[in-house]
Amino acid sequence: MKTHAVAFLASLAACVACAPGPRPAQAQTGFFIRLAPEVSSVTVEHTKTVTIGGGSSTSTSSANGFGAAVVLTGGLRSSPSAGWVFGGELEAVLPSPRLIEGMIDPTNSGNPHDVWPGRWEFSDKFAMGGTVLAGRSVGDGGSRVYLLLGLRRSRGEFATGGTNPETGIAGEDRERLGHWPVSGGIGMTVDRRWPVDLRVRYFRSVVDWVISQPDLGLDYGYVVSGLSFSVGIGRGSDR
Numbered sequence: 001m002k003t004h005a006v007a008f009l010a011s012l013a014a015c016v017a018c019a020p021g022p023r024p025a026q027a028q029t030g031f032f033i034r035l036a037p038e039v040s041s042v043t044v045e046h047t048k049t050v051t052i053g054g055g056s057s058t059s060t061s062s063a064n065g066f067g068a069a070v071v072l073t074g075g076l077r078s079s080p081s082a083g084w085v086f087g088g089e090l091e092a093v094l095p096s097p098r099l100i101e102g103m104i105d106p107t108n109s110g111n112p113h114d115v116w117p118g119r120w121e122f123s124d125k126f127a128m129g130g131t132v133l134a135g136r137s138v139g140d141g142g143s144r145v146y147l148l149l150g151l152r153r154s155r156g157e158f159a160t161g162g163t164n165p166e167t168g169i170a171g172e173d174r175e176r177l178g179h180w181p182v183s184g185g186i187g188m189t190v191d192r193r194w195p196v197d198l199r200v201r202y203f204r205s206v207v208d209w210v211i212s213q214p215d216l217g218l219d220y221g222y223v224v225s226g227l228s229f230s231v232g233i234g235r236g237s238d239r
Helices: 002-018
Strands: 028-052 055-079 084-095 100-104 118-137 144-163 170-179 182-190 196-213 216-236
Touching: 028 084, 028 100, 028 118, 028 144, 028 196, 055 100, 055 118, 055 216, 084 144, 100 144, 118 170, 118 182, 144 196, 144 216, 170 196, 170 216, 182 216
Parallel strands: none
Antiparallel strands: 028 055, 028 216, 055 084, 084 118, 100 118, 118 144, 144 170, 144 182, 182 196, 196 216
């Protein structure tokens, strides 16, 4: 999925670079606001490492899911020269209840540090972030195509568990942690009375969560990645 996403975004980036600009116009800067639903396809990879007595075992598993969110964005856009558009924005993201869960593959080496079977979970709660964009106007109206680079601060809930195969006793570790999804993609604004704004982004974040005890070490890793698509409406003074 990662290879296909990068190839897709690279081809769209080439379209942005080749987009024809409008006839020369006076430079302008304006404020805009955007409200958009966002849907995403998400892959979560969970790695669990157990360390006991100087030895360790590691198990990695992954799961896929879909999510949805409402994104409110506000920022500035500037057209310093004919055809070119630059901007910066801040955004608040309210995700719908989304739970991605998978199963831990146990290790069966017969050592005390074996990874036990169990469930793991991931869900996002809230995010805020920022995005910079650069692109070109298309034609003589207010339509634009542009590239995006963003960073969000997300608050997520992470859980991982295991069942002792000898006793059948189950346990779970659960924590709310912050993570930083980095994203890159492409967008297009179609000039209307209420401009329609479309965006496709690839995103990725990495989280490590460590529990240390005198005779036991637990290292949990999560890689959250995927592709998001949003269609929003906006309004601003830069039209």
